[in-house]
Amino acid sequence: MSPRREAVTTWATALAAVLAGAAAAGALVRGGYEVPAELVAPTLVLNLAVGWSFIGVGLAARRRRPGNRTGVLMVLLGFAWLARFLVAVDTTPAFVLGVLLSSVSLSLFVHLLVTFPTGRTGSPGQRAIVVVGYLLSAPLDAVFLALGAQRGRGEGPPPNGLLITPASGEFSPEPVDLVVQAVVVVLFVSVLVSIWTRWCAAGAAARRALTPGLVGGTVVVATLLVQRTAILLFLPPSAGVVLAWSAQVVLVVWPVALLLGLLRGRLDRSGVGRLVVDLGVGSAAPAHLRAVVARALHDPTADIAYRVPGTDTYVDAAGRPADVTPCGDRAVTHLERDGEPVAVLRYDPVLTEEPDLVEAVAAGAGLAVENERLHAEVREQLAEVRASRTRLVEAADAGRRRVERDLHDGAQQRLVAVGLALRLARARLASPAEELDALLVEAGEELTAALAELRELARGIYPALLTDAGLGPALASLAERAPVPVVLEGVPPQRPPEPVEQTCYFVVSEAVTNAAKHASASRVEVSVVPDGGELRVEVADDGVGGADAEGSGLRGLADRVAAVGGQLLVSSPARGGTRVTATLPCG
Amino acid sequence: MLIVDDHASFRSLARRLLMADGFDVVGEAGDAADAFDAVRTLAPDVVLLDIRLPDLDGFGVAEVLAGDDGVYGAPTVVLVSSRARDDYGRRVDASPARGFIAKDDLSGDALRRVLGDP
Numbered sequence: 001m002s003p004r005r006e007a008v009t010t011w012a013t014a015l016a017a018v019l020a021g022a023a024a025a026g027a028l029v030r031g032g033y034e035v036p037a038e039l040v041a042p043t044l045v046l047n048l049a050v051g052w053s054f055i056g057v058g059l060a061a062r063r064r065r066p067g068n069r070t071g072v073l074m075v076l077l078g079f080a081w082l083a084r085f086l087v088a089v090d091t092t093p094a095f096v097l098g099v100l101l102s103s104v105s106l107s108l109f110v111h112l113l114v115t116f117p118t119g120r121t122g123s124p125g126q127r128a129i130v131v132v133g134y135l136l137s138a139p140l141d142a143v144f145l146a147l148g149a150q151r152g153r154g155e156g157p158p159p160n161g162l163l164i165t166p167a168s169g170e171f172s173p174e175p176v177d178l179v180v181q182a183v184v185v186v187l188f189v190s191v192l193v194s195i196w197t198r199w200c201a202a203g204a205a206a207r208r209a210l211t212p213g214l215v216g217g218t219v220v221v222a223t224l225l226v227q228r229t230a231i232l233l234f235l236p237p238s239a240g241v242v243l244a245w246s247a248q249v250v251l252v253v254w255p256v257a258l259l260l261g262l263l264r265g266r267l268d269r270s271g272v273g274r275l276v277v278d279l280g281v282g283s284a285a286p287a288h289l290r291a292v293v294a295r296a297l298h299d300p301t302a303d304i305a306y307r308v309p310g311t312d313t314y315v316d317a318a319g320r321p322a323d324v325t326p327c328g329d330r331a332v333t334h335l336e337r338d339g340e341p342v343a344v345l346r347y348d349p350v351l352t353e354e355p356d357l358v359e360a361v362a363a364g365a366g367l368a369v370e371n372e373r374l375h376a377e378v379r380e381q382l383a384e385v386r387a388s389r390t391r392l393v394e395a396a397d398a399g400r401r402r403v404e405r406d407l408h409d410g411a412q413q414r415l416v417a418v419g420l421a422l423r424l425a426r427a428r429l430a431s432p433a434e435e436l437d438a439l440l441v442e443a444g445e446e447l448t449a450a451l452a453e454l455r456e457l458a459r460g461i462y463p464a465l466l467t468d469a470g471l472g473p474a475l476a477s478l479a480e481r482a483p484v485p486v487v488l489e490g491v492p493p494q495r496p497p498e499p500v501e502q503t504c505y506f507v508v509s510e511a512v513t514n515a516a517k518h519a520s521a522s523r524v525e526v527s528v529v530p531d532g533g534e535l536r537v538e539v540a541d542d543g544v545g546g547a548d549a550e551g552s553g554l555r556g557l558a559d560r561v562a563a564v565g566g567q568l569l570v571s572s573p574a575r576g577g578t579r580v581t582a583t584l585p586c587g
Numbered sequence: 588m589l590i591v592d593d594h595a596s597f598r599s600l601a602r603r604l605l606m607a608d609g610f611d612v613v614g615e616a617g618d619a620a621d622a623f624d625a626v627r628t629l630a631p632d633v634v635l636l637d638i639r640l641p642d643l644d645g646f647g648v649a650e651v652l653a654g655d656d657g658v659y660g661a662p663t664v665v666l667v668s669s670r671a672r673d674d675y676g677r678r679v680d681a682s683p684a685r686g687f688i689a690k691d692d693l694s695g696d697a698l699r700r701v702l703g704d705p
Contacts, residue, residue, distance in 0.1 A: 408639070412669045413594050416690040420600040423694065427607055446596060 006066075010059050013075060017055040017082075021048045024085035032090030046245075047081065049252045054078030057255035061262050068353070069119025070262060073112045074255055080105035099145055103137035110187065113217040114194055117209050117261050117353070129190050136184060181228050188225045192218060205299035206350035209261045216250060216257040223247040264354075272296060272360040279368045286317035289368050293345065296361045302347040304335075304365060314344060322346075333358055335366035343369045388559040395556040406457050414450035418443045466505050470495045471528065474505055479526070483516045484541075489527040496535050499564050500584045504528060504537050507568070510557050511539035511580040519543025519578055533587050534566075540579040547572035554580075589629060590615045591622040591648070592637035592667070601635065601693060608695020619643035626652060626659045633702065636684070638668040638675065646682050653683035665701050667693060 025044050028035060035043075058074025065071065080101060087098025110133035112119070114126050121127040195214050202210060227243040275296040279289065286304065294302045305314040305322035316322040324344045326332045331349040334341045345362050352358070421443035425436055458464075466474035472491040479486035495501060508526050515521040521543030528537050547554065549570040557580075558568040566584035588610050592598050598615045606612055614629045616622040619642045626634065634652060638645035649664045664684040672679055672687045679687045686701035 417596045419691045
């Protein structure tokens with residue numbers, strides 16, 4: 001129904017209720033019977049209050065919960081209640097119609113109470129009670145009317161059944177009356193058993209919706225029950241007067257209790273703000289999240305199952321596999337992030353009546369789950385950064401140790417030899433020239449070798465050519481000096497940022513050294529090509545393969561690449577050569 | 588005297604230098620294993636021992652040579668290195684070696700001073 005049409009219907013119904021109330025008042029006052037003056041006002045006030053209360057609250061319930069039949073039943077009950085006043089019009093058709101409609105409100109009351117809060121029958125037992133309830137009203141009254149139209153018409157002051165007074169004259173119930181009353185009593189007891197059995201079986205979330213309506217309904221039914229039982233037990237009818245008045249007073253406020261039950265979820269939604277606050281102050285631990293969600297939904301059985309990333313399986317907070325298919329006693333709402341399910345909220349299906357509440361809680365819980373996931377991601381990244389920082393420091397220390405050792409074993413030894421040779425030459429200044437010349441040549445050769453070693457060492461520490469001339473000349477020089485043939489396939493024409501250039505050079509240098517030293521390669525191909533905003537460095541050899549990407553050399557290289565925001569991939573199948581690929585962002 | 592060092596050029600120059608200064612160099616060894624063989628067969632009085640060797644380091648070799656089982660005849664050990672004495676902290680003092688000479692200071696006089704000869 002469109003909102004406009006709905007508004008028209010609502011206002012039309014309200015107008016009809018006012019008119020029906022006015023008609024009822026008119027019927028009582030001007031219907032043709034003599035009504036004791038002191039009873040007119042209380043009778044009218046109470047009955048109009050009951051009728052209008054049901055219609056008004058029913059309209060409100062229908063507006064708030066359009067898919068729920070309770071509102072419609074309440075409106076019908078209100079009109080049925082007012083329709084009872086037809087009997088106050090002293091004409092036969094009005095009397096017949098009034099008698100037929102006199103108990104319909106009671107049938108609707110049974111229907112409403114048994115099926116609250118959905119307004120729909122859920123079990124055969126409920127259906128039976130509702131059907132019997134309707135059979136006992138208009139159909140039974142029709143039978144009585146057909147058998148003897150005068151039944152009840154002389155008892156008590158007319159209009160029959162509207163005015164609450166002690167029955168006048170001889171109190172002598174006929175057997176058929178007793179049977180009908182007994183059936184009514186059985187029906188009311190069944191209603192009480194039915195609703196309270198349902199209450200006992202319901203979860204905490206459902207009880208929140210049921211309790212106000214059932215308590216009010218029970219008071220009404222209990223009052224009616226005592227009233228009817230009083231007739232059945234031959235108790236003086238004067239006791240029934242008080243009970244009848246009380247039942248009507250309760251009927252005035254009962255619709256409000258029903259509405260409270262229906263709109264409980266709406267009231268609960270104010271707790272969602274609290275949920276977000278609670279999630280913020282507490283730990284992100286699954287147990288805390290579960291407790292907060294259960295509190296916000298008022299469903300202690302509510303919990304959250306987490307999706308194992310990359311699979312379709314779910315686990316609960318304790319890590320046990322969890323079943324997330326909705327079933328009879330479990331409803332399920334998926335918590336999604338960027339269209340990907342990250343977790344599910346499992347709860348009492350009665351909460352499906354409160355989609356707004358569930359949605360709001362699910363959104364809050366989704367935020368918390370996402371938050372926790374991001375936290376975990378950051379923790380993981382932090383751990384990786386810490387580990388790589390440690391490895392970088394270790395690699396730097398290892399590098400310094402290597403330089404010290406290279407200096408000591410190489411150039412230093414040669415310079416010592418030069419010193420000794422010169423000292424020896426000085427001691428032999430008087431010796432033959434050939435001997436002296438041989439010593440000086442020896443010293444000169446040691447000096448040349450020392451210089452060459454120093455140069456190589458310095459280049460290993462940092463290639464001056466890379467700073468001065470860039471990647472192309474530096475890699476070309478590296479290729480020339482390499483112990484294996486190196487084919488340089490491509491070098492970018494423009495110089496990338498300095499850190500990228502250095503990283504690129506060391507990736508090639510380390511990979512070429514590995515190819516010669518460990519892979520027994522006979523040929524290495526090197527290419528450095530710009531790829532979008534990145535520089536793609538590839539070093540492929542034809543060696544034995546089987547390189548360990550987690551070994552200290554390649555791990556150190558990966559750390560170096562990661563330090564400039566890049567990524568290193570090593571593919572090295574056994575006997576299939578090794579391909580080292582680094583992608584380095586240049587932005 | 589026996590010269591133990593893994594650099595052939597050093598051994599050759601040291602032999603000539605020390606022989607010119609009056610020492611009798613009876614042999615050379617390039618690593619610890621050769622050094623033990625040479626000590627057993629040549630029975631030198633003095634072993635000029637480089638601290639950095641490819642197998643066992645000079646301190647370890649000095650310990651073995653000083654062993655009281657008499658296999659090596661406990662020759663006098665003088666440690667040499669291209670590093671400075673300070674680079675080894677107290678290890679030189681703690682070893683059974685007689686003393687230490689930096690390689691660039693090596694001469695007959697330096698060796699005699701360490702050996703305590705006049």
